[in-house]
Amino acid sequence: MKILVAYGTRPEWLKIKPLIMKFLEYGIEFECLFTGQHKDIVEYNCKYTINISDCNNNRLNNLIGTILKEEIKWDEYDYVLVQGDTASTFSVALKAFNEKKKIIYLEAGLRTSNLEHPFPEEGYRQMISRITDINLCPTKHSFNNLKNENVTGQSYVVGNTILDNLVNLKKVTDYSNIVLVTLHRRENHEIIKSWFKYLNEAARINKHLSFVFSVHPNPNIYENVNLLTYLKCVRPIEHNLLLKIMANSKFIITDSGGIQEEGTFLNKKIIVCRRHTERQEGIDSGHIVMCKTPSDLILKINEMDNHFQIDSECPFGEGNSSQNICDILIKKNQLKNIKYKKIFTQEIKKFNEFFTKRKNFSFSRFSDGELFILQNKELQLSGDFWKLEDKKYEGTYTSEERKSFIPSEHSDFRNHLIESYIYDNEDYYRGISCRCCVGEDNYASGLFYLQANEIEFQKVITGNKNNLTWANLFINYNYKYYMENILPKFLNYDVYIIVNENAELNMLPFYGNIKEVFRIGSNCLINNLNLKDEIPHYINKNKIKNSLFLFSASSLSNVVIHHCYLANPENIYFDIGSTLNPLMKGMEGWKYNRDYLTNYWMNGKSQIGDRICVW
Numbered sequence: 081m082k083i084l085v086a087y088g089t090r091p092e093w094l095k096i097k098p099l100i101m102k103f104l105e106y107g108i109e110f111e112c113l114f115t116g117q118h119k120d121i122v123e124y125n126c127k128y129t130i131n132i133s134d135c136n137n138n139r140l141n142n143l144i145g146t147i148l149k150e151e152i153k154w155d156e157y158d159y160v161l162v163q164g165d166t167a168s169t170f171s172v173a174l175k176a177f178n179e180k181k182k183i184i185y186l187e188a189g190l191r192t193s194n195l196e197h198p199f200p201e202e203g204y205r206q207m208i209s210r211i212t213d214i215n216l217c218p219t220k221h222s223f224n225n226l227k228n229e230n231v232t233g234q235s236y237v238v239g240n241t242i243l244d245n246l247v248n249l250k251k252v253t254d255y256s257n258i259v260l261v262t263l264h265r266r267e268n269h270e271i272i273k274s275w276f277k278y279l280n281e282a283a284r285i286n287k288h289l290s291f292v293f294s295v296h297p298n299p300n301i302y303e304n305v306n307l308l309t310y311l312k313c314v315r316p317i318e319h320n321l322l323l324k325i326m327a328n329s330k331f332i333i334t335d336s337g338g339i340q341e342e343g344t345f346l347n348k349k350i351i352v353c354r355r356h357t358e359r360q361e362g363i364d365s366g367h368i369v370m371c372k373t374p375s376d377l378i379l380k381i382n383e384m385d386n387h388f389q390i391d392s393e394c395p396f397g398e399g400n401s402s403q404n405i406c407d408i409l410i411k412k413n414q415l416k417n418i419k420y421k422k423i424f425t426q427e428i429k430k431f432n433e434f435f436t437k438r439k440n441f442s443f444s445r446f447s448d449g450e451l452f453i454l455q456n457k458e459l460q461l462s463g464d465f466w467k468l469e470d471k472k473y474e475g476t477y478t479s480e481e482r483k484s485f486i487p488s489e490h491s492d493f494r495n496h497l498i499e500s501y502i503y504d505n506e507d508y509y510r511g512i513s514c515r516c517c518v519g520e521d522n523y524a525s526g527l528f529y530l531q532a533n534e535i536e537f538q539k540v541i542t543g544n545k546n547n548l549t550w551a552n553l554f555i556n557y558n559y560k561y562y563m564e565n566i567l568p569k570f571l572n573y574d575v576y577i578i579v580n581e582n583a584e585l586n587m588l589p590f591y592g593n594i595k596e597v598f599r600i601g602s603n604c605l606i607n608n609l610n611l612k613d614e615i616p617h618y619i620n621k622n623k624i625k626n627s628l629f630l631f632s633a634s635s636l637s638n639v640v641i642h643h644c645y646l647a648n649p650e651n652i653y654f655d656i657g658s659t660l661n662p663l664m665k666g667m668e669g670w671k672y673n674r675d676y677l678t679n680y681w682m683n684g685k686s687q688i689g690d691r692i693c694v695w
Contacts, residue, residue: 081109081413083184084157086172088115088130091338092163094319095187098244102402105423108409111157115147115168128152147171154179158413162208163187165201170208177211183233186405187240188215189222190337190358197356198267209233214412216405218341218396221361238404239397242338243345246323247399253327253346255388259289259381260325261311263353264296265335272300274374275353276307279333282381283310289385292325331388333381340368345394349387351380361395427549428558428566434652435569438626441507442645442653444500444638445551451513452485453494453635454501459485483603483634493605496612497635500642504547508645511551511655554659562659573628573652578611578640580604580632583664595627605636612640616647625650632656 083103087096103110111127130150144167152175160176162169163186176183188209195202209215209226212233217223218240226235263275283291291311295302305313317325323342326332332343332350340359343350344367355372362368367390371380434441452459452468459468460483485493501510554562570590577585581599585591598615600608615629629644629651631637641653 081158081409082156083108083110083159083161084113084127084152084154084176084181085110085161086113086115086169087163088117088168089164089166090118090319091336092166092169093118094245094338095163095240095242096161098241099186099402099405101423101425102406105426106406106410108406110161113152113172115143115172117143117166117168143167144171148175150175154181157181159184159214161186165190165198165205165208167200167204170204173208173211182213183208183211184214184216185209185212185233186216187218188212188235189217189219189225191222191225192356192358194356197354198265214408216408218401219361221395236404236408238408239399239401240341241401241405242341243394243397243399244402246342246345249323249327249346253348255330256328257288257290258325258329259291259331259333260322260329261291261293261333262296262339263293263333263335264298264301265354267355268335268353269298269300271374272304273307275377276304278374278377280308280310282378283308285378286381286385289330294322331384333377341396343367344396345399347390347392347394349384349390351377351384353377359396365392365395366390367392367394424550424553425557425561428553428561431553432561432565432569435566435572438572439507440626440650440652441509442641442649443509443511443549444631444641444653444655445511445657446501446638447511447513447551449483450497450501450635450638453497456487456494457485458487459483483605485605485635490606493609493635493639496609496639496642500638503642503646505645505649506547507649508642509547509549511549511553513551555657559659567660570628570630573626574624575628575630576624577630578615578633578637579630579664583632585664587663588660589663600633600636604633605639608633608636609639611636612643615640616644619644619648619651624648628652628654630654630656632658632660 085096085100087093100110100112102108113128114126114130116130128150130147147168148171154176159182160172161184162173162176173183173185185208188205190205192198192202206229209229209231212231215226215231215233215235216238217226217235218238220237223235223237261279263272268275279291279293283289293305293308293311293313294317295305295313295315297316326339326343326348327346329348332339332348333353334340334343334350335353337358340350340352340357340362344362344365348367350362350368351371352368353371353374357363357368357370359368363370369380369384371377431443433439446454449459457468487494554566567589571593573590573593574595575590575593576596576598577594578598578600579585581601585594585597588594596618598611600611611633618624625648629641631641631654633640637655637657641655644651644653
């Protein structure tokens with residue numbers, strides 16, 4: 081079974097993302113089609129990316145026409161999965177139907193039963209369900225909608241996948257004086273000034289409340305924000321931070337469908353600024369209060385200010401929708417023993433457990449630079465360029481990052497690197513590169529060295545080779561977990577660190593635990609190769625055991641870790657790469673070259689990278 085998963089907007093991605101993670105966990109084969117509306121969202125290493133043409137003034141027609149003409153190898157897929165009610169969702173479903181592909185429709189059965197509200201979304205929903213094979217309904221109410229319409233496909237109640245992101249957050253909900261406000265739907269654009277007028281007046285009257293308005297980038301919204309003089313207007317809020325604000329809000333004002341579901345799950349009351357809602361279940365549970373006209377808004381706010389608390393069951397699911405969907409697909413397709421693949425977001429928890437139990441091990445990373453050297457390619461990182469063999473590329477590298485590998489001069493280092501790569505021991509963990517981070521060619525070169533030395537790579541992807549993992553396991557999507565769960569455990573150890581000569585260490589949270597610092601300089605893989613002998617000698621001479629050795633020394637780390645492990649496996653030898661650079665002042669400039677660091681450290685430690693690595 082192979083699925084083509086389509087998405088193109090931020091709301092679609094937020095609902096598909098938990099399902100993709102569960103697909104990875106179960107080894108369900110899939111690829112992604114990005115329809116391209118919101119360019120700044122993750123594309124998850126998509127197989128197909130559509131560039132919408134702009135040939136006339138009707139954007140929806142352009143979008144539909146472009147998708148219908150897109151060249152996609154439909155024969156490679158058993159199912160096409162779509163979500164939501166956008167023009168792109170409808171277009172992909174229609175194209176799949178024309179290609180006689182089975183369609184899976186996520187969040188099926190939402191209805192207002194009024195084609196004008198919302199337009200054109202209500203029409204798209206009804207048409208998609210008519211050609212769908214598997215309708216995944218969030219609630220019994222949506223299931224009954226499809227039953228009453230006599231759709232031909234099979235329908236299942238699975239809950240709403242967006243709630244899968246909120247299970248842990250539900251435990252920390254509280255009430256403050258914040259009222260979160262979002263308005264963006266097309267049906268409100270013509271009367272947005274009226275909504276803003278009454279919203280602003282409500283904020284003026286209720287100064288004990290702090291109204292926070294997340295400004296949608298649509299011109300109809302942001303061009304009128306100047307009317308909101310009594311609200312705190314902020315740029316679009318990153319989703320993780322938005323959830324935290326939502327969890328601590330007194331109540332919420334919105335026209336967003338997703339926020340209706342999320343707010344209900346977090347037991348918040350919500351004023352919905354629309355004439356109709358597809359989420360009647362929220363009204364029945366008492367979470368949702370409809371405000372059909374702007375002139376009603378002040379009264380609704382005053383009433384909710386006095387009666388804001390609620391403790392009712394969420395009608396949209398329990399936060400296990402992705403699991404329910406996988407169970408259905410596995411059973412329907414008679415897939416046996418499918419839960420075998422390592423999953424990126426679970427593998428890191430194994431290492432967290434190692435630190436918790438003080439288990440000794442080593443971990444070294446073999447990423448793109450190491451693979452270039454294994455391939456015996458000339459590599460230079462200079463001040464304003466980097467060079468691979470005879471090709472030059474633009475790039476700025478600090479003195480700490482600069483290195484040079486010349487095959488004719490540095491064969492000794494390469495031999496040591498090969499030895500560190502092919503060495504195999506139960507607690508000697510090697511992080512190998514994945515396609516999504518180093519590209520197909522480098523990925524293939526990494527396999528060559530494993531296969532050439534009789535390491536069966538099939539064991540890697542099936543999870544049976546336990547000491548092979550991802551090179552980027554502690555970055556990308558996992559970086560936040562690493563910083564908040566593994567890093568604090570460094571405080572439980574005597575720490576020895578191998579780091580650049582310019583690094584300042586006093587900001588490291590485990591600074592007081594550092595017993596010795598080994599400094600390296602520029603092009604350390606060549607100039608400091610002597611450390612492969614000096615550090616193991618130091619360990620044995622001082623009888624060091626059950627301690628933590630941290631390596632931030634480029635490709636030299638791999639070689640030294642290997643030698644240390646051979647000399648004394650009774651310590652942890654851990655390649656931290658550049659993960660702690662923002663805390664080491666002398667290396668601060670590096671973080672601007674590392675997206676996963678920039679996202680985390682430059683956004684209040686709330687934003688994480690979105691890449692979930694796969695082999």
